[in-house]
Amino acid sequence: MDIEKRILNHDKRAAARLISMVENKDPEGLKILQNLYSHSGNAYVIGITGPPGAGKSTLTDKLTKLLRKQDKQVAIIAVDPTSPFTGGAILGDRVRMNDLSVDPGVFIRSMGARGHLGGISEGTSAAIKILDIYGADFIFVETVGVGQSEIDIVKNCDTTLMVMVPGLGDDIQAIKAGVMEIGDVFAVNKADRDGAKRTAREIDMMLDFNKDLEWRPPVELVIAFENKGIDILLNSIMDHRNYLVESGKFIEKRIANAKTEIVGMIKERIERSMLDNSQNEEKLDLLSKQIVERNMDPFSVVDELFEAYRASIDVK
Secondary structure, eight states: OOHHHHHHTTOHHHHHHHHHHHHTTOHHHHHHHHHHGGGOSOSEEEEEEOSTTSOHHHHHHHHHHHHHHTTOOEEEEEEEOOOTTTOOOOOHHHHHTGGGGGOTTEEEEEEEOTTOTTSSOTTHHHHHHHHHHHTOSEEEEEOOOOGGGTTGGGGTOSEEEEEEOTTSSSTTHHHHHTGGGTOSEEEEOOTTSTTHHHHHHHHHHHHHHOTTOSSOOOEEEOBGGGTBSHHHHHHHHHHHHHHHHHHTHHHHHHHHHHHHHHHHHHHHHHHHHHHOSHHHHHHHHHHHHHHHTTSSOHHHHHHHHHHHHHHHHHHO
């Protein structure tokens, strides 16, 4: 049985194989994903983001177990930071969810960020589609936890859960991280610690500043390690899902996400076609040297490269 039929038959190995193929930009894998694309669009995607050490993995684990009690098929994409020196990743999130790995109704995929700075891997979007086709009802995407640059998750999910913990900094930590625009639901984890209720109040106060919110993000206190408050948190996520569907925002958001993905893929293709060969790399090195020596400016260099690219397209 070929890989397409196996994925449609809920074959974990086939799905894992296709994710690897697409992540490595295998043309055959991309073609298979194109062929299967019409089978996607059914899974609900939940992004889980927040600072390192907030307990995102534990929270994902507990939410998944709660959904499994409802007989839902769950997939988890856990993105781990990649070493800038070796290119390797520890992929520790999968270790924390070890007991879930033996559950036939749970698919866990760890991915290295590979230098991508938006908190998720470059291949995350494709992995979401593949796991959707595979038959997941819910897909959790747990981000690296990189703070202020962690915005890409919003473009890849339906509901974004922002996880905060007390004691991370001063009273306006929430403002500094820019999380007010990211979260659809907020969870203050480790709520047994001093300052948890204060952190929740601060988030609520910041949300109150925005009077134009059509959806008022709930702020829930949880203790993920002790499995406390998880049911209430899941209900808040489902409330957001219902709001999106009933208001028509669900389709609007997915259209906006699709548009963002198209633009991103176009940018990537142009960049690759302009720079991905040794001759262009040598030219780029030479031009960069001239910029440093102040013999050229970066604006003129970009103009020169782009004109050369346009000329090559015209020739073709």
